[in-house]
Amino acid sequence: MNAGTAGIWRIAAINEAGGWKDRTTVEDMDLAVRASLRGWKFVYLGDLHVKSELPSTFKAFRFQQHRWSCGPANLFRKMVWEIIQNKKVKFWKKVYVIYSFFFVRKIIAHMVTFCFYCVVLPLTILIPEVWVPIWGAVYIPSVITILNSVGTPRSIHLLFYWILFENVMSLHRTKATFIGLLEAGRANEWVVTEKLGDAVKKAADAAKNKNNAKAPRKLKFKFTDR
Known part of the structure; x- marks a missing residue:
């Protein structure tokens, strides 16, 4: 998908x-x-490189992830019957779009x-009665982490900080998914993702140039030149 x-x-x-459509x-x-x-296919050009930029602050990243989790869930709510009732789409393509693309990747995963x-x-550590097989508690999480x-x-x-960061964000994404499915208050909230681009670098260069301009110039001469 594009x-x-x-x-x-x-x-x-x-x-x-x-x-x-908005x-x-x-x-x-x-x-x-x-x-x-409708039958259109997307072509990926691997030899064509285009610059892209990540959110500049944690707050901007949280807003972006809310939109990326809430939006697909809300779109699934609005399109699921449209996909099912579409007679021009083959049965297995409907299964792929509904189950694999939307349900698994955009909803259940979070x-x-x-x-x-x-x-x-955490419950397996706090409550001894809660037991998870070692393949589920160690092997599967380790494989997922290594592959990522x-x-x-x-x-x-x-890697260690990424694991902690993703665990925290999973709560944020899950909440956003439910908001999209239920079309709650923030389902259609649009916050422009803050991206500074070269602004920080340009500001630093401008400050450096300004300081250089104000600094007194040192006279370079030798004692023997007098």
Whole structure:
């Protein structure tokens, strides 16, 4: 699915899919799903590199993750019957979009992560009667963690902090998922993700240049030149 970043759309695909809709906070995913159901396919160009930027602050990241968790759940609520009743889409494609794309990846994944890592595993330590097999308590989490870290070997030293960070964010994502499914108060809240770009670097360079301009210039001469 096209995620909206660094993607180029054909006007014909947008028009055939029903145009741009703002019914959710993931309008790019909305359009991508509808275009896919219409038979359009996306081409990924691996040799084409486009710069992208992550949120600049933790607060901005939390707002982004809320939108990315709440939006798909809300879109699933609004599109599930539309997908089921679509007679032009094959049965197995409906199963893939509903079960694999939406239900597993966008809804269940957040809930399972939170319940397992933040509820079940802590209970095995606090309450002896709660027992989890070693393959479930050690092997599976270790494999998931290793697979996630393989793609970024330069950040392997941050692995421990990443685990703690993801456990905290799993609660935030789970809450956002329920808000989207129930279409509660913040379901359609749109907060622009703060991205500073080169602003910090430019500000630092400007301050450095300003300080250099104010600094008194030292006269360079030798004693023998007098």
